[in-house]
Amino acid sequence: MALDFPTIFLLPAQLGSEELEQLEEQIPTLTYDINEAEVVLGKVSRKERALFELRKHKLVTEEIDTTRRSASASPELKRLRLMTPVLASSDLDSDTASEGEIQRRLVGPAAPGTAGQTVKVVRLSWFTDSIKAGLVLPLDDYLVYEGRKVLAAPETSQPPPPAEKAAEVLKRALADASALPPSSRQKPFSGRRGETYVRNPVRPTLVRQTTSEHEVDAHLPPIPDYLHTTYSCQRPTPVHPPNEPFIEELSKIKTARTLTGDKIGVRAYSSAIATIAAYPYTFQTSQATEVARLPGCGAKIALLYQEFKETGQIREAREDESDPKLAVLKLFYNIWGVAETTARDFYNRGWRDIDDIVEYGWNTLTRVQQIGVKFYDEFLLKIPRAEVESISNIILAHANKIRKGFQMVIVGGYRRGKTESGDVDVVLSHPDESATLGFVERIVVSLERDKYITHTLSISTTNSERGQVPVSWKGNEKKAGTGFDTLDKALVVWQDPVWNAGESVKNPNPHRRVDIIISPWKTAGCAVLGWTSGTTFQRDLRRYCKKERSLKFDSSGIRSRLDGSWVDFESGPDGEPAPDMLTAERRVFAGLGLEWRPPEERCTG
Template structure:
């Protein structure tokens, strides 16, 4: 930042806090000094702040920072998540034009306006005169305003007034609210010498909830600006910022006077936010709710107690030796072996119930946190005896330690949150909807809160025509899809798919059974198969040919999705920078289909004349080019958290982007050949050898499929 112009005045701004994330220490100190020299009321407690500055650009990150700082808040009904600061804004240098500047309308208006017109101009950051005898007051920089401004007997200059600068904020903007603003706002304000309009840099805003100590009296805000009435009569009230900080008594008197309604910056409340607000209301004060949804008194995590008998018996001395990944603090689950069964499975099962509740109640941060803790606990080879073991595990904190203590000391070995989840009527319905194939957690909440459905019959009776085709199939075969597949049936399905693939290409087609089957599960929810061929040209468009062949014989009854994304880009690895929306972990050619075994006793060669009694199954057929088949097998075999940590490890340790279609360098976007495809003499003989080379290329020890069960 450059030196501060003398006229920059932030003294009437509310309590301001600077986030430390992504801000170097030197720049953080420099930023705080600029705020202090500008008169801003700087605070080091985010719970006291009404203005939060930081290098962030996404509302989800802003909500996380508020939650991490124990700020009690709830979403605002008129907050539109699509109207946020551009992600590129934080990289703009001071003085450069900003991306999302709000255009200011001409301040010259007629001397008489109706109420609706005045309101419209107020929303456009303009101020119009109400009467001919009233002096027009403009929103000037803070240092140039005075509470003595008002009607005078002096002759009014008839020349048109200069165009006013944009208004940084309105006094009522921070009334019981907290705003998270990109730090570029301060840089531009310093560079230009005047406070800039904070709404051009606004990332997120929320309504503050009453503090625990006082549920009625609002917490005083440092140096809060007070509206000043200008002009004759009540109709002439215009909010003007005062450079004089009033005392507590004056502020209390001012609050008793009627004030103009706060300015509305977003005219339309999104349906998703309305649903989220309704969900938070439903789950407030529940033991399994996240911190932001507990209102008004969140439950605090009790302190963990140790008795003297524990020390006398030397419990800590009897603990087993910690595995290397614990002592070395390896945070990625792909760096350790996680078997399918753990000595702590009973405790882990209850954590999974809480994680599912967090998913259904739209707490994504909580879902990731619980997934990390569960993966660490599942990899621990000993039965946990004390909370000190929990705290030693990477990814486990005081919250998990407390839950273990509660589980360990309860008579029935049940966590209260897990009990509440099992008994909660709303969660039961949300889980029912979530288990419909084609319906995610967001859509399940929409079914419940927006459409007021309570069971499958409601969906069929009141909303069948509004469902997508995939959702209709999910409802139709709901109970059949919930049936598990034994290993023998998975193998039979794989044999049929491989036979048809070889029929449309040749005998060199390879078929790998991945997913839960390859991790050793006795039963699977669906079937995941990867097809590949040593010739690059053979896998282009292969999925379409295989599906057509299977449909002709009746094995596939419905094709839910048929994706040729990889074929359309020439079977190249996904580019580092892509415009593909929702690419996620996998961008390979694939077909998601409904399968039904055509062999049954009543068939007797009569084909489809007799109703097939076999249940419908879910089968995913994935096509991978041979050059990157190891990445595909590694990704589709591993459990969800293992997959996530493969991507995180590749990004944070190697500087690469890992995808089931291959690996690219993040700096140059160059494809990295981990599997030795470039030289025909070093090409892999089968997909399993290719998978091992991927682990080796990433610098990871190869983990057998049954050691990737992260839960």
């Protein structure tokens, strides 16, 4: 039975991506709107830090003197809490927005009845200790800060209306709100860090619906059954979905959230994008209700769609593209070997372009980052499918020259059907397990000898070092950075050594990024599945395995979360190995109880 926690907002600061994901799944009362929260939970130990986080998330409070406050809440605050509607779980959208957020976004900056409510910032250990104890512990020993919410919306003495479903709220807002003339709109100005603020903010413009549009709403196509699941690994998601232009705009916003470290925002937009990409129909109207009804979208995405349909663009995406700080962060983020946290670190050092990195920070870069800077422009060039095939065939030929019988699958975006790829990813395997033991070093040496590999960025032999035995599951006590699979692999820089010397003295062929993954035959299906599928597909596949099957999945195999043992879905009924790597991949789908999805239907982004 789930514990009766108060409504919790989780601060992503100082949380790794895997730890954040695990906590989000564990918190039964999680909200993505800090204004709804009774408790703000995070790795916070000082009041000053708590106040900083509240300001960062645009929540204004006035501190409560807990030393003078009586043990029980005042009757007025109790009445306010009782007056706050309890939302039905079926009405919530846990991926993007809660029902409370839906109401606030449509009717103003805050729902009535929230002024004067308190919020408590508590240490993360309160939640983890409560889980271990099996009961919700008192907050007193974990409390960092307590404040009373101060909201911009005027207070009202009337109780709030009953909670409504998202579609009902949207239709009511669409019918009641009148369009504002352009002259009445306030011009936004950009803050120091790229945020956009609006003086005297107005609610988004909502057009009135005509009778014919109401009739269209009544005849919208039914939501496919597969879209009622929260797992994108259970949906067909094509490379070019019907609403691709809108998805491209949302992807720009998601990228900005990535660069600014908004992990919760990235997850919310990723879920919404994956849902819309799996929706098999082109949106029929300019109204928000068609989008709002889709799982994982909510009112925020619905209103963004209405703005896109009316103007052909999304203002937030345009502002992100024109923000000078985000432009610099994106420049740094595109350096191979530089993650978003490192990009922000470069910016905070005062660097604003590649030349600054070379002049002021070259000696502080890792070797991989130096190579990323050196070949920056070349790595940004897309690789046509024909060249991906040519590079892969050369790798397979070298593998079979060393030991006959190797098989290969080109994975990544190429296998999902993209016309161009950012890099080349191949998985090699051999039915004889002894052939793959230590093979990654041999294939690299062979390709270097023939001058195809110019630089080896990293080489991992972890799988061979443990004798290619599938690693057992050891529980949730994982160190940061261990989420990547443990297969042998080489990440290299590739350049075709053949060119017409009469046309150029120096090799004019661009340098390419190539990943060579070596998998033992018994887990080759997991390797092909993991390295083929889109990012959100992979995330939801891991979540599905955890929640629905008590399994741990990554590209190096499947393990039981109950006893830690390796689970073999790839062998046949009599224990015979799969005849090829693609058959092994299909058997993994079947073993997990998932409908087979061809690679072209795993394009979740």
